[in-house]
Amino acid sequence: MGRVVPVPSVFQAIADPTRRQLLEMLGSGDRTVGELADAFDVTLSAISQHLRVLRLAGLVSEERQGRQRVYRLRPESLGEVHEWVTRSVEAFWRRRLTNLGDELKKEQPDET
Numbered sequence: 001m002g003r004v005v006p007v008p009s010v011f012q013a014i015a016d017p018t019r020r021q022l023l024e025m026l027g028s029g030d031r032t033v034g035e036l037a038d039a040f041d042v043t044l045s046a047i048s049q050h051l052r053v054l055r056l057a058g059l060v061s062e063e064r065q066g067r068q069r070v071y072r073l074r075p076e077s078l079g080e081v082h083e084w085v086t087r088s089v090e091a092f093w094r095r096r097l098t099n100l101g102d103e104l105k106k107e108q109p110d111e112t
Contacts, residue, residue: 007057008053008056008057010057010058010077011080011081013054013057013059014081016050018040018042019050021039022051022054023054023060023073025039026071026073027075030070031070031071032068033047033051033069033071034068036071051071057077058074058077059073059074060072060073
């Protein structure tokens with residue numbers, strides 16, 4: 001019986017700066033493992049491990065082309081992150097603008 005590998009969440013996968021950089025690189029087009037590894041000062045094995053996490057999280061797909069593995073970004077998988085960031089940023093600015101409005105009201109002379 002094989003060992004069970006936990007599937008990382010999208011948020012766990014993008015928590016690592018190397019994996020975020022890999023996603024940025026794949027955003028401009030499909031790349032082989034070697035092409036991706038050339039951009040980093042780590043081993044090919046380390047990049048393969050990062051890509052495995054991204055693949056398990058559903059952020060990239062892998063396709064064998066002959067002896068090469070080509071990776072492709074799956075941008076639809078980032079929808080959860082996009083929604084969370086949008087909600088968080090909107091809530092932040094809503095609070096900030098409400099606070100600013102309250103402060104401006106305090107500074108205006110009473111017109112009664």
